[in-house]
Amino acid sequence: MWQVGSQAVMAVLSILTVKFVAIGLSKELAGNYNSAYGYLQLFGILADFGLYAVAVREVSQAKDRAKMMGALVILRSIILVLSLAAALLFVWVLPAWRGTPFPIGVTIASLVPFFTLLAGIQRTVFQVEYKMKFVFISEVTQRVVTVLLIGAAIMMGVRESNDLQVYEYFLLAGGIGAAVLFGLSTFYAHRLLKIKFGWDPELMKYLLKRAAPYGAAYLCTALYRQLDVTLIALLRFDYDIQNAYYGFALRAGEMAYLFPTFLLNSTLPILSKRTSAGEDTRDFVGKIFFAILLITVTASLFSVLWARPIMQLLTRDEFLSTATTAGSDTALELLALPMLLNGIVLFAFYNLLTHHAWRPLVATLSLGAVLSIGLNLMLIPKFGFVGAASASIMTHVFLVSLLLPQSLRIMPMRLSALLVQQWIGYTLLLAAALAVSRPFLTSIPFTILGLLCALLYIAVITHVTGIRRSLSF
DSSP states (O other), X not given: OHHHHHHHHHHHHHHHHHHHHHHHBOHHHHHHHHHHHHHHHHHHHHHHTTHHHHHHHHHHHOSSHHHHHHHHHHHHXXXXXXXXXXXXXXXXXXXXXXXXXXXXXXXXXXXHHHHHHHHHHHHHHXXXXXXXXXXXXXXXXXXXXXXXXXXXXXXXXXXXXXXXXXXXXXXXXHHHHHXXXXXXXHHHHHHHOOOOOOOOHHHHHHHHHHHHHHHHHXXXXXXXXXXXXXXXXXXXXXXXXXXXXXXXXXXXXXXXXXXXXXXXXXXXXXXXXXXXXXXXXXXXXHHHHHHHHHHXXXXXXXXXXXXXXXXXXXXXXXXXXXXXXXXXHHHHHHHHHHHHHXXXXXXXXXXXXXXXXXXXXXXXXXXXXXXXXHHHHHHHHHHTHHHHHHHHXXXXXXHHHHHHHHHHHHSOOOOOXXXXXXXXXXXXXXXXXXXXXXXXXXXXXXXXXXXXXXXXHHHHHHXXXXXXXXXXX
């Protein structure tokens, strides 16, 4: 619940950040802003190398947790520096981006994954000790700092600026916020665990070997989920406009990707423990799947039914679709199905890795990555971000059809008829309410009011349908 609370507050702050960027920068510079972060996401996942997923399990089981954490921090630092160095080398060397604001933007924006990933490995301490309130404090403070810094420029009258200094300042604001996250995470982690730093080649080799399957799986995931923004930047002369539309829609959908991950990270230690003890986990796994479906169908319905008012709230009218041009709301509608399917992919991902069945997982994800890259290379040059979103839909359908059966063979689940009925009832009730209310969301104040009412409505229907009781783990 601390993680959910953190992400809920950060979602609100993210809305402000996206809104401020859309107001403060011209469409072209906003596209470069989105492109910079989209490009770095791939290298950020590469820098993680699956260490966080391994860290939660290894630290929770280690006899000397302080020594284990020290080795993990050293490994994370080495891999992070190498990964970001490669990112900066490519962006400054490739001819396609010479003379554009993209390379300097990536350089400044690289502060965010640098500090975030260093803070992220220390999150292991909070996860293992179940002291997630410190994550809440650190993450929310980070986002508040970024919002205040960018908001200050807006308050000073910055509007649709073509000034590169404003663009660089906005990116630097994110880096300063990430540095605050790192500082607070380090402070609180040190209070819980005195990390022992030491060069232990055998321990590091062991951790790298354990992390390698996760790293390979996460890399494949990054290739089919994050490479499209970079391919747009490489394949389209109007990449800044394309990623202005597409990038803001991706930012709007971030929570749909993050919430299932946090849920699975929270349940992984319990699931691993019960699995190791030989307990029957079918009911537990079924409830995890049920919770993921609730999260993702909620995000999917909002994205497809309220796409235009949500993107109007987050950006400006200039970013919305017209009779002849697809806009950010079109992108969000297209991303609705991948939001739903990605939760199922993540569910299968974690189940397979819980049983160390990494070979079929990596093989399947590799096929998904190849399919995604091939589709993007075919569709992006002609259709831009619409082609990228269409490639995402086809890739996610492909992955779910292969991964879910593999996952259930290795880790079966029991999904009762009651849970299925509750999910169908919840979906129909929410879809009906969103469809009926959509014509009334004619302005930003009405959209904000609608979102508040929708949250209250969700609380009511989860109670009426009995979902709250069913979600008791």
